[in-house]
Amino acid sequence: MTGPTTPTDTGTRGLLRRAGRHSAGRCLALCLAGTFATGAGLLLPAALGRALDTLLSGRAATGWVLCCAALVALIAVLDAAEAVLAGTVDARSTAWLRRRTSGRLLALGPRAGGRFGSGDLVARVVGNAAQAGTAPGARALLVAACAGPVGGVVALVLIDPWLAVVFLTGAPVLALLLRALARDTAECAADYQRAQGRIAAALAEAVAGHRTIRAAGTADRETARVLGPLPELARAGHRMWRVQGRAAGQAVAVGPLLQLGVVAVAGVLLARHRLSVGELLAAARYAVLATGVGVLVSHLSGLARARAAAARLTEVLVQPAPGHGGRTLPPGPGHLRLRAVTARLGARTVLDGVDLDVPGGTTLAVVGRSGTGKSLLAALAGRLADPDAGEVLLDGVPLRALGRPELRRAVSYAFERPALLGATVEDTLALGLPCPAPGRVREAARTARADDFVRRLPHGYATRCADAPFSGGEAQRLGLARAFAQGGRLLILDDALSSLDTVTEHHITRALLARPRTTRLLVAHRPTTAARADAVAWLDGGRVRAVGSHARLWADPEYRAVFGDGGRE
Numbered sequence: 001m002t003g004p005t006t007p008t009d010t011g012t013r014g015l016l017r018r019a020g021r022h023s024a025g026r027c028l029a030l031c032l033a034g035t036f037a038t039g040a041g042l043l044l045p046a047a048l049g050r051a052l053d054t055l056l057s058g059r060a061a062t063g064w065v066l067c068c069a070a071l072v073a074l075i076a077v078l079d080a081a082e083a084v085l086a087g088t089v090d091a092r093s094t095a096w097l098r099r100r101t102s103g104r105l106l107a108l109g110p111r112a113g114g115r116f117g118s119g120d121l122v123a124r125v126v127g128n129a130a131q132a133g134t135a136p137g138a139r140a141l142l143v144a145a146c147a148g149p150v151g152g153v154v155a156l157v158l159i160d161p162w163l164a165v166v167f168l169t170g171a172p173v174l175a176l177l178l179r180a181l182a183r184d185t186a187e188c189a190a191d192y193q194r195a196q197g198r199i200a201a202a203l204a205e206a207v208a209g210h211r212t213i214r215a216a217g218t219a220d221r222e223t224a225r226v227l228g229p230l231p232e233l234a235r236a237g238h239r240m241w242r243v244q245g246r247a248a249g250q251a252v253a254v255g256p257l258l259q260l261g262v263v264a265v266a267g268v269l270l271a272r273h274r275l276s277v278g279e280l281l282a283a284a285r286y287a288v289l290a291t292g293v294g295v296l297v298s299h300l301s302g303l304a305r306a307r308a309a310a311a312r313l314t315e316v317l318v319q320p321a322p323g324h325g326g327r328t329l330p331p332g333p334g335h336l337r338l339r340a341v342t343a344r345l346g347a348r349t350v351l352d353g354v355d356l357d358v359p360g361g362t363t364l365a366v367v368g369r370s371g372t373g374k375s376l377l378a379a380l381a382g383r384l385a386d387p388d389a390g391e392v393l394l395d396g397v398p399l400r401a402l403g404r405p406e407l408r409r410a411v412s413y414a415f416e417r418p419a420l421l422g423a424t425v426e427d428t429l430a431l432g433l434p435c436p437a438p439g440r441v442r443e444a445a446r447t448a449r450a451d452d453f454v455r456r457l458p459h460g461y462a463t464r465c466a467d468a469p470f471s472g473g474e475a476q477r478l479g480l481a482r483a484f485a486q487g488g489r490l491l492i493l494d495d496a497l498s499s500l501d502t503v504t505e506h507h508i509t510r511a512l513l514a515r516p517r518t519t520r521l522l523v524a525h526r527p528t529t530a531a532r533a534d535a536v537a538w539l540d541g542g543r544v545r546a547v548g549s550h551a552r553l554w555a556d557p558e559y560r561a562v563f564g565d566g567g568r569e
Helices: 005-021 025-056 064-109 110-116 118-132 135-159 159-166 171-208 210-216 221-227 230-270 278-288 293-317 374-381 404-410 425-429 436-445 451-457 471-484 502-513 525-529 559-563
Strands: 336-347 346-356 363-368 389-394 409-414 490-494 519-523 534-542 544-547
Touching: 005 118, 025 064, 025 135, 025 278, 064 110, 064 293, 110 118, 110 293, 118 171, 118 278, 135 159, 135 293, 135 559, 159 230, 159 278, 159 409, 159 519, 159 525, 159 534, 171 210, 171 221, 171 230, 171 293, 171 525, 210 221, 221 409, 293 374, 336 559, 346 374, 346 544, 363 374, 374 490, 404 409, 404 544, 409 471, 425 436, 436 451, 436 471, 436 544, 451 471, 471 490, 471 502, 471 525, 490 525, 525 534
Parallel strands: 363 519, 363 534, 409 490, 490 519
Antiparallel strands: 336 346, 336 389, 534 544
């Protein structure tokens, strides 16, 4: 008895069906190639038997011999076509699954990493997608593989019904073996892939913190932590091979007995002159084809592993992504307002009922101790994340109601550790621009004080990012230049000045404050940055403790202590 169907099970089947429809024509061609190859293989024993009978009767068997040669050549051609089609279907299905999963991860945003972990997500997109991508091809080949046993039984009936009766007495045992194999293999594969995901997640964490690990001298301890799930991985792998080995062994035990029974009955029928020698030869071969469990075991095992991998992709795909409306922004200066915003990370409430008003065209610095939610507030302000309660509005329009293109045109970001995406430096700075103009990109670089060091690169703005390692400050200036090039009515800087020297920070901040028709939200850790803002929002305990000028708040010793601990979120 099978258990209840879960939403993930249903989603897994639907995902694999859609992956198959993406290559429906090739899957059909693969199934036909496999079926025709199996059909040619079923015709070959009959042709060999007729050739043998013809030779034993003293007649020329040239025609039958040529027929056998043609069938062998046809099988070779169809097998080659099957191999090419299977590789093509697997590649296309894998690409479709990776695009779909990657698209959902980008739509989910930071919540995906918090839910699954970056290393585990990489394992799902890379390894599990490749494994799941084999499902459409395996399913097509399984249909073709079933033609062998079915055709073998039909051929035995045509030779003599008693041969089929003898074979079918053991067929239920083979069916039970295959059913148990599919069930047990799926369970083992799921355990194996989960252990792989935990190892990948731990490895990603260790790579991200390699400097800390090296400074603390804990490399051996971290190695042990990363490889901690390895025994579980080994147990799952050994169990999977035991399941397949046991199924193959049982099939090997049952198959030869059925073949021996068929040959024995065929021998009796030959002695009674009800069969010819050629028919005996064909019956022996058809018995082998009818018990061709080895091929079925291989395809069933591969399909079970693919389904387990697809289930891990479905866990990501069923996560609800934030929806977007279709409204556009009215003309306005970029007035930002947060109303009763509450946001949680897991079970912890980070921001609790925050109300904040940033007039258009002004600069607001957000300060607070580590863990008070500054970066989370910055993410909410541009809808990189959604609040659990409350509302964020830009020029009177809720961010949830804006269309995605409208939102991204209106809001630009710069981060503490910007991701320099793009083949060249110019591609990186123009990321997100629908029609990037070189003049606009270079002007943004000059504003961010990045133009000088970019021009000193071997190929200037055409230098490949992979060939130009940047310091932390240079990377931040490129991130700022990208934000300046994007423009928009709201500019959010999440500690994007932290790696700059004070002189460069002064020049960039002065240029930043001089930008017309732009509202600026700065997450600040330096008092000099906060001092240049029009107002400062002081976060404490998940709430806005005070809003005012830096000079006025500086009189409070607890406010001054915020800058004295060197905290970072």
